[in-house]
Amino acid sequence: MSSAQPWRQAIVLSRFDLADGHELLLHSCEDCACPVSDEQAVHRHVLPPPAAPDDSCWVRASDVAEFPLEGEYRLLFNPLSSAGVVVVNGSALDIFRDFRLPAVPGDVARSRPGRAVEISQAFGRLAQLELIHPAGQRPRPEFHDGQVLTAWLHVTNGCNLRCPYCYVNKSAEPMDESVGRAAVEAVMKSAVSHGFPSVKLKYAGGEATLNHRLVISLHAYARELAAACGLRLYATLLSNGVRMPASLIQACKAEGIRVMISLDGLGDQHDIQRPFVNGKPSFQFVERTIAQLIRQDLAPHLSITVTGRNTSGVADVVRFALERELTFSINLFRDNNCAASFPDLRYEEQAITEALLKAFAVVEDLMPRWSVLGSILDRGQLLEPRQRSCGVGQDYVVISQRGKVAKCHMEIERTLGDVFAHDPLQLVRQDRTTALNLIVDEKEGCRDCSWRYWCSGGCTVATFRATGRYDIKSPNCNIYKSIYPQALRLEGLRLLRYAASG
Ligand code: SF4
Numbered sequence: 001m002s003s004a005q006p007w008r009q010a011i012v013l014s015r016f017d018l019a020d021g022h023e024l025l026l027h028s029c030e031d032c033a034c035p036v037s038d039e040q041a042v043h044r045h046v047l048p049p050p051a052a053p054d055d056s057c058w059v060r061a062s063d064v065a066e067f068p069l070e071g072e073y074r075l076l077f078n079p080l081s082s083a084g085v086v087v088v089n090g091s092a093l094d095i096f097r098d099f100r101l102p103a104v105p106g107d108v109a110r111s112r113p114g115r116a117v118e119i120s121q122a123f124g125r126l127a128q129l130e131l132i133h134p135a136g137q138r139p140r141p142e143f144h145d146g147q148v149l150t151a152w153l154h155v156t157n158g159c160n161l162r163c164p165y166c167y168v169n170k171s172a173e174p175m176d177e178s179v180g181r182a183a184v185e186a187v188m189k190s191a192v193s194h195g196f197p198s199v200k201l202k203y204a205g206g207e208a209t210l211n212h213r214l215v216i217s218l219h220a221y222a223r224e225l226a227a228a229c230g231l232r233l234y235a236t237l238l239s240n241g242v243r244m245p246a247s248l249i250q251a252c253k254a255e256g257i258r259v260m261i262s263l264d265g266l267g268d269q270h271d272i273q274r275p276f277v278n279g280k281p282s283f284q285f286v287e288r289t290i291a292q293l294i295r296q297d298l299a300p301h302l303s304i305t306v307t308g309r310n311t312s313g314v315a316d317v318v319r320f321a322l323e324r325e326l327t328f329s330i331n332l333f334r335d336n337n338c339a340a341s342f343p344d345l346r347y348e349e350q351a352i353t354e355a356l357l358k359a360f361a362v363v364e365d366l367m368p369r370w371s372v373l374g375s376i377l378d379r380g381q382l383l384e385p386r387q388r389s390c391g392v393g394q395d396y397v398v399i400s401q402r403g404k405v406a407k408c409h410m411e412i413e414r415t416l417g418d419v420f421a422h423d424p425l426q427l428v429r430q431d432r433t434t435a436l437n438l439i440v441d442e443k444e445g446c447r448d449c450s451w452r453y454w455c456s457g458g459c460t461v462a463t464f465r466a467t468g469r470y471d472i473k474s475p476n477c478n479i480y481k482s483i484y485p486q487a488l489r490l491e492g493l494r495l496l497r498y499a500a501s502g
């Protein structure tokens with residue numbers, strides 16, 4: 001652009017421009033062992049101060065991807081930085097492109113007379129967001145150790161539904177109080193001895209509400225122990241949503257326990273894969289529970305599992321969630337022994353990609369203030385660079401109804417010891433025989449992928465089941481590569497809508 005042409009003030013937007021930005025980052029950790037902790041989300045809110053122009057040469061980061069967005073706006077994304085999606089207008093894009101080759105900021109300003117202040121400010125923002133960097137000092141991704149020890153407490157092995165994709169070899173056996181207390185004690189001890197400041201308990205099963213009295217009493221005990229140990233405590237109740245006793249709702253509200261409900265579609269689309277034991281449909285019960293929770297100011301998070309059966313209804317259930325201002329996550333069916341006799345659960349790449357893109361269109365239509373980048377991409381998340389797709393073997397323990405310890409809830413029967421005699425975290429960290437959760441750079445096919453520090457190569461248990469290997473890319477790789485750019489676009493549109501308006 002020549003100096004004679006009209007120009008608009010350079011605009012550079014990122015999630016850090018949202019006043020409540022860190023609270024709007026949602027992780028899909030409610031139903032898996034998410035490696036991004038709540039503490040890390042808070043840390044990300046702090047950016048380094050903007051760089052002041054000096055006489056050194058700066059250059060645009062070579063890995064930055066550019067996508068068109070809306071009108072003059074474009075999206076910039078540096079996969080090796082923690083800054084996330086950045087939206088720029090045409091003027092800011094011109095300044096960014098001025099650093100295609102190493103350039104001194106002062107020279108760039110002089111090439112655009114009358115815009116020195118604006119260029120200095122835009123330069124500072126682009127540098128702060130690691131889109132340009134001092135020549136020869138390419139940004140490197142920063143990885144953080146987990147700050148939250150997450151424990152799956154399998155409070156019952158029983159369930160009133162018979163979802164064909166469920167990996168639990170069900171029985172009526174509940175966890176009893178003594179096992180539950182021993183489990184909570186062991187988790188707290190693990191957290192303290194391994195230096196975690198926080199613990200997150202997931203009350204799960206089976207159907208956790210079938211043992212709701214234990215959930216309530218265990219949580220009270222966990223709260224006492226956490227306070228005595230100086231630990232922060234988070235908790236989530238995972239439920240099929242068929243019925244939620246009033247006492248449990250009150251306890252969740254009083255104790256700040258989040259509720260996650262599985263909802264796979266509307267009407268038949270849900271019932272086709274979440275029937276009662278007797279085969280009857282469950283949707284109307286789940287819908288009623290969701291309405292009840294919303295009325296009682298305990299808005300649930302919805303977990304949507306996509307299989308070959310319900311692909312056509314994913315967009316509808318996403319619309320259902322957004323119209324009620326509910327957060328949600330989308331998970332792709334993971335094959336397992338219990339589901340082996342239902343071949344129609346397996347999905348076609350193209351069908352599932354199309355279904356996800358239709359759901360993304362609904363997100364665009366009803367754009368929420370919160371970022372969907374951590375929750376709509378199965379095991380991928382585009383919120384924070386990371387080396388592993390989940391916390392298995394690092395900061396996640398699974399405890400069965402009998403107090404046995406396993407690495408992943410999908411492999412709850414592959415036990416390593418128990419909470420009565422062992423430090424559960426030590427057990428899972430030492431184990432080299434089950435669910436090897438390798439870093440993404442060790443996975444064949446992932447090492448050179450530009451998405452690697454955001455995707456991390458997918459669920460290790462699912463990959464092993466499909467390929468017999470842990471050190472290889474996810475069988476969902478093609479799906480992931482198709483949806484990641486579209487997800488970034490959604491984030492760009494969110495920033496345009498909410499960050500631009502302050
Ligand atoms: S699974 Fe595919 S998209 Fe993910 S990091 Fe590996 S190669 Fe990249």
Ligand code: SF4
Nearest residue numbers: 032033390408459461
């Ligand atoms: S191994 Fe897979 S199923 Fe298990 S916690 Fe990790 S992502 Fe979830």
